[in-house]
Amino acid sequence: MKKRPIIGITMGDPAGNGSELSVKVLLDKKVYETCRPIIIGDANCMEAIVKILKKENDIKIHTVKNVKDAFFEYGTIxxxxxxxxxxxxxxxxxxxxxxxxxxxxxxxxVIELAINGDIDATVTNALNKEAINMAGHHYSGHTEIYADYTHTDKYTMMLAHEDLRVVHVSTHVSLRQACDKVKKARVLEVIRIANEGCKAIGIENPKIGVAGLNPHSGENGLFGTEEIEEIQPAIDEAIAEGICIPEGIPTPPDTIFSKALGGWYDIVVAMYHDQGHIPLKVEGFHYNKELKKWDAVSGVNITLGIPIIRVSVDHGTGFDLAGKGISSELSLANSIDYAIRLASNK
Incomplete structure (x- = not known):
């Protein structure tokens, strides 16, 4: 068996449910059979959650100041x-x-530990953008922090739920700004990153679908010209480089995700945040209206283009659920699985 990778998992916002998710996911012995997890956070918060979950007899918190001092043993976090x-x-x-x-x-x-080689991959629980800005750190999310602290200019996020994967030309900007960011150079850059990202998780010959921006992909210029002027030239250049884009043209946004679910593509290049996020969350987030609770909150967020591995849960801080012991750890479990795959293929 290959050496189990060390996975650094941030606790997320202490007022959210990241500490609960961390404890719950590490109650599964199988996690320790495939990796060596360590939480980056506050031990007192983790101990408080162990008590809330009434798992004092099952789990012990082991505090360290150096990764080398970790036990990496089931039953101890x-x-x-x-x-x-x-x-x-x-x-x-x-x-x-x-x-x-x-x-x-x-x-x-966790970024510092990964850069220094103390851990093999990073997994992040959710943070609150308002809270970090309140603390004087003016970032719009994890992705931008990672890009800044790894000195990376060319990057994007990949969302994944089972075999549905999406990358974005733009993310945390207004919709008006997002339209302005659909330029040939950026579209081509994201196509290339998508291709390499799929290879990083073991897909040898990725098939890439590229979404249009406008309804019906512009209908030959009737509903917008971005497809003709920016997206198609990027697709043509990518194909010339040997990247597989089966249809060779921008695919209408209202059908591309159905095709992806049907196996037409290994990954979809979306033009803006919600174009990619909505289909992923429709697939991965399931609310039980009879029981009035979430049966599943799954899906992961992977930052591509940076020199270290970063995978994140694809949901928020769960402030409405925090401290109640009722949050679903499925997305965190999926994130750890993806981090292991990426570390194994690195």
Missing amino acids: DVYDMGMVNMEKHIYGKVSKMCGEAAFQYVVK
């Missing part, structure tokens, strides 16, 4: 303790400067 949270001021579900600062520093630390 190793926590790289950052000491950022005062539990007397800690409130589940409340945006705060303290929790924003903590969540941000967890991310900075």
Whole structure:
């Protein structure tokens, strides 16, 4: 058996459900059979959740200040303790400067550990954008933090749920700005990143679908010219480089994801945030209206183009669920699985 990769998992915003998800996912012995997990966060928050879940007899928190001191044994959760949270001021579900600062520093630390080679891959629980900005860190999300701290200019996020994968030309900008960002150079860049991203998870000859921006992909210029002027030239150049884009043209956004689910593509290049996020979450998020609870919150977010491995849950901080012991750890489990695949193929 190959050596189990060390996976650094950030706790996320301490006021959210990341600590609960971390404990729940590490209650599964199979995780320890495939990797060596370590939580980057606050030990006191993790201990509080163990008590809320009434798992004191099953799980012990082991505090470390160095990855080398971790046990990596089932029944013990190793926590790289950052000491950022005062539990007397800690409130589940409340945006705060303290929790924003903590969540941000967890991310900075896990990036540092990965760059230094102390861990093989990083997995992130959700942070709250308002909270980190309140703490003075003006980023729109994890992806931008990773890009900044790894000094990366060319990057994108990939969302994945089972065999449905999506990358984006733009993400955290307004819809008006997103349309302006559909330029040949960026579309081509993302096609290339999508191709390499699929290869990184073991797909030898990726098939890539490229979405149009406008209804019906512009209908030959009737509903917009971005497909003709920007997207098609990017597709033509990508094909000339040997990248497989089966249809060779921008595919209408209202059919491309159905085709992807049918196996036409290994990955879809979406033109903006919601164009890619909505179909992924329709597939991965299932709400039980009779029981009034989420049966599944699955899917992962992978940052492509950076020099380290980063996979994240594809949901928010769960402030409305935090501290109640009812959150689903499925997305975190999926994220760890993807991180292991990426580390194994690196």
